[in-house]
Amino acid sequence: MQEFLIRSLDASTIFTIAALGELIGQRSGILNVGVEGVMLFGATLGFITATTTGSYMLGFLLAIAIGGLLGLLHGFFSITLGGDQVVSGMGIWILGFGLTTYIGSPFAGPLGLPRIPSVFGLSPFFFLGIALTAIVWFVLSRTNLGLRIRSVGENPVVAEVSGISVTKTRYLCVVTAGMFMGLAGAIFSLDYNPVWAYNFVMGWGFIALALVFFSMWNPIILIGGSLLFGSLWQVSLNPQLLLPDLMSRYIWRTVPFTITLVMLLLMSTRWFRTKWGATKPEALGQAYVKEG
Amino acid sequence: MRIGRPTLKLQKRVYLSGWRAASISILAILVALLLFSLIFLLAGINPLTAYEEIFSYAFDNPFGLPITLNRFVFLLLCTCAFILPYKAGLWNIGMTGQFYIGSLAVYGVLLGLGFRGSEPVNIAPGFVILLMVAASMVSGALYGAIAGFFKGKLNTNEIVVTMMLNFIAFWLVSYMIKEGGPFMNPGGRGESFEMAASLRPPTFFNVPFTIFLALGFAFLLYFLLKRTKLGYQIRAFGLNPTAAEYAGVNHVSIPVLVFLLGGALAGLAGYHYFAAVPGVFKIARNYAFFGDLAFYGIICGLISQGNPLASIPVAFLFGGMSVGGRYVQGKLGMSFGVDFALMGVLMITLVAFQFFYRYRVVFSNPQKENPDARILD
Structure with a gap:
C-alpha cells in the first residue's frame, strides 16, 4: 500500500510538471496539443543519453533542451508564421511519435543504471514538482512578468498598445513550456519507468493537456487534478490493491481515460461554468499579427 | 509582413x-x-538506394504491390474519416479508436452468428459479409459521434475527447482478444479467433472489394462537399461557426454528422484490415501497429487540403511508402519504425508548408512605385 502511494505521487509529479508547462503556454495564449510528442522526445532522448553516457544529469539536461527546442519550433510556427496552433501541435506530436519510435528502438529495454536515490522515501522530483508549482503560481499571479503573460493571453492587442511585446512574451512562454514537458518526459523514462518501449508515454501527454482544462488555468488546482489522475493511473495498473476481481485488468486500463473524458464533459457544462466561472484565456489559440 | 529589406515580400x-x-x-x-x-x-545508407528500394518494392513488385493496395484502401478510408470533420473545422484524430471499434463489431457479428469454431451452414456467406460491413460502419459511426455530439452540445475539445476514446478502444480490444476475453483465440496467442474460411471475400489481385467501396466513398464525399447544400453548410461551419449559425446552420447536428460519417469510414477500415485482407482474417496481436498507421490519415488529409479526390493519389503514395519503409527496414538492416519516422518527418514538413498555402513570396523592385506592377506586366 505504501508502495502504491509513493508510485501515485511519482505519477502525479509527472502529470503536474507536463501540465504546468502547458498551462504557462496557454496563459500566454498559445495552445500546444503536442504535449505527448514533446514528452516522448524528452523521454527517449533523455533515456538514450543517460544509458550511453551513464549520467542522469546529462539525460535530464538534454531532455530539457530538446523540450525547449520543440517549444521554439511550435513558437516559430504559431507566433512568427501565425499558423494554426492545432496543426503545429499535431505536427509536433506525430513527429515525436514517429521519430522517437525509430530513434529509440535500438535502446529498447531497461536503462541499466542504479535508481535515482529517494529523498525521505519519495522521489526527489516530487519536491521539484511542488517547488515548480509554487514558482509558477507566484510568477503568474504575483509578479509583473505574470501580469504581462496573462494580458498577452487575454488580449494581445491591448497588451501591445500598453508596451508589452506580445511576440517576446509568447516565445518566452512556449519555450519554458517545452522545457517543462521535456523534463516531465525524462522523469518518466529515467525515474518512474526506466524501460524504453514503443510509444511508452501511453497518452500521459494528452491527459496532461486535459488536466490544464480541468485546472481552470490555476496551478494550485492543477496539483489536485494531478494527484487524482496519478493515483487513478496506479489503481488502473494494480486494481487488486483496492477492488480485487471487479473487472478485467484491461478494462481497468480504460478507467483513467474514461474519467478524463467524464471530467472534461462535466467541466464543459453550462452548470459548471456558471458555478465556478471557469474561463479560458480569451486569446487562446489565436494568432496575433502585429498591425502595420 | 516583410523579410529582408525591399526585395522579398510576403503577400497573403x-x-x-x-x-x-x-x-x-x-x-x-x-x-x-x-x-x-x-x-x-x-x-x-545511400538515400538513393533506399528510395529506389522503397518505391520499387511498393509499386513494382508482385509481393509489394498488393500490400500497397491494401494499405491504400485503409489509408484512403482513414483520410476521408479525417477530411470530413476537418472541412467543418474539427479534428478527428480518433480514426484509430473508430477503427478498433469497427473491428470489434465485425468479430461481434461472427461470434453472435456462431462462427466461432464451427461453421453454421444455414447462413449465406454473402449476407454475413454484408452484416460485417454494416456492423463495422455503424459501430465506428456511433463511436465517432460521441466526440461530435459533445463538441456540438458542450463545445468540449474534440482532440482530447477523440484521443481518450482511442485509448479506451485500444484497451477494449486487448480485453476482448486476450486472457479469456470473448474473442480470444483458442490457442491463446493474444489474438482473436480466426474468421471462417467461407466468409473470405472475393479478391482481385489479392485486393478485396473494399477498394471499390473506399474509392466510391471518396467520390461521394467529394460530391457531398462540393455539390450539395449539406456540403456547403459543412464548409461554412468550418470557415466560421458563428456566422454559419446565424445563417441557419445547426451547431450541434453538423459536428455530429461529420463525426458520424467520418467514424463510419474509419470503422469500415476495421473490416477491411481484419476480415478482408488476404492472410489476416483475425484481429492480429499487433493491432496497435495498424491503429497507429491511421494517423497517416491526418497527413494525407492535410496534404490533399481536404479534397477527397486529391487524397486518392496521396493515400496511394503514402500507403506505398509506408509499406516500402517497412521493407527497407528489414532489407537494409535499419532499426524498427522507419515507416513511423517517415510519418513524423512528413507531418512536420507539412506543418511548415501550411505557410505557403496562405502566403506567397513576391520579389519586388524597390525602385518602382508599385511593387506589384511587375507581376501584372
Whole structure:
C-alpha cells in the first residue's frame, strides 16, 4: 500500500510538471496539443543519453533542451508564421511519435543504471514538482512578468498598445513550456519507468493537456487534478490493491481515460461554468499579427 | 509582413487554385523526402538506394504491390474519416479508436452468428459479409459521434475527447482478444479467433472489394462537399461557426454528422484490415501497429487540403511508402519504425508548408512605385 502511494505521487509529479508547462503556454495564449510528442522526445532522448553516457544529469539536461527546442519550433510556427496552433501541435506530436519510435528502438529495454536515490522515501522530483508549482503560481499571479503573460493571453492587442511585446512574451512562454514537458518526459523514462518501449508515454501527454482544462488555468488546482489522475493511473495498473476481481485488468486500463473524458464533459457544462466561472484565456489559440 | 529589406515580400493569398495547391503539396513531399534522406545517411545508407528500394518494392513488385493496395484502401478510408470533420473545422484524430471499434463489431457479428469454431451452414456467406460491413460502419459511426455530439452540445475539445476514446478502444480490444476475453483465440496467442474460411471475400489481385467501396466513398464525399447544400453548410461551419449559425446552420447536428460519417469510414477500415485482407482474417496481436498507421490519415488529409479526390493519389503514395519503409527496414538492416519516422518527418514538413498555402513570396523592385506592377506586366 505504501508502495502504491509513493508510485501515485511519482505519477502525479509527472502529470503536474507536463501540465504546468502547458498551462504557462496557454496563459500566454498559445495552445500546444503536442504535449505527448514533446514528452516522448524528452523521454527517449533523455533515456538514450543517460544509458550511453551513464549520467542522469546529462539525460535530464538534454531532455530539457530538446523540450525547449520543440517549444521554439511550435513558437516559430504559431507566433512568427501565425499558423494554426492545432496543426503545429499535431505536427509536433506525430513527429515525436514517429521519430522517437525509430530513434529509440535500438535502446529498447531497461536503462541499466542504479535508481535515482529517494529523498525521505519519495522521489526527489516530487519536491521539484511542488517547488515548480509554487514558482509558477507566484510568477503568474504575483509578479509583473505574470501580469504581462496573462494580458498577452487575454488580449494581445491591448497588451501591445500598453508596451508589452506580445511576440517576446509568447516565445518566452512556449519555450519554458517545452522545457517543462521535456523534463516531465525524462522523469518518466529515467525515474518512474526506466524501460524504453514503443510509444511508452501511453497518452500521459494528452491527459496532461486535459488536466490544464480541468485546472481552470490555476496551478494550485492543477496539483489536485494531478494527484487524482496519478493515483487513478496506479489503481488502473494494480486494481487488486483496492477492488480485487471487479473487472478485467484491461478494462481497468480504460478507467483513467474514461474519467478524463467524464471530467472534461462535466467541466464543459453550462452548470459548471456558471458555478465556478471557469474561463479560458480569451486569446487562446489565436494568432496575433502585429498591425502595420 | 516583410523579410529582408525591399526585395522579398510576403503577400497573403486571397485565392488558391487547385493546381497551385497541388504544386505546393508536391514540393512539401519532396522536401520531406530530402529531409528524410538524413535518416538514411545517419544509418550509413545511400538515400538513393533506399528510395529506389522503397518505391520499387511498393509499386513494382508482385509481393509489394498488393500490400500497397491494401494499405491504400485503409489509408484512403482513414483520410476521408479525417477530411470530413476537418472541412467543418474539427479534428478527428480518433480514426484509430473508430477503427478498433469497427473491428470489434465485425468479430461481434461472427461470434453472435456462431462462427466461432464451427461453421453454421444455414447462413449465406454473402449476407454475413454484408452484416460485417454494416456492423463495422455503424459501430465506428456511433463511436465517432460521441466526440461530435459533445463538441456540438458542450463545445468540449474534440482532440482530447477523440484521443481518450482511442485509448479506451485500444484497451477494449486487448480485453476482448486476450486472457479469456470473448474473442480470444483458442490457442491463446493474444489474438482473436480466426474468421471462417467461407466468409473470405472475393479478391482481385489479392485486393478485396473494399477498394471499390473506399474509392466510391471518396467520390461521394467529394460530391457531398462540393455539390450539395449539406456540403456547403459543412464548409461554412468550418470557415466560421458563428456566422454559419446565424445563417441557419445547426451547431450541434453538423459536428455530429461529420463525426458520424467520418467514424463510419474509419470503422469500415476495421473490416477491411481484419476480415478482408488476404492472410489476416483475425484481429492480429499487433493491432496497435495498424491503429497507429491511421494517423497517416491526418497527413494525407492535410496534404490533399481536404479534397477527397486529391487524397486518392496521396493515400496511394503514402500507403506505398509506408509499406516500402517497412521493407527497407528489414532489407537494409535499419532499426524498427522507419515507416513511423517517415510519418513524423512528413507531418512536420507539412506543418511548415501550411505557410505557403496562405502566403506567397513576391520579389519586388524597390525602385518602382508599385511593387506589384511587375507581376501584372
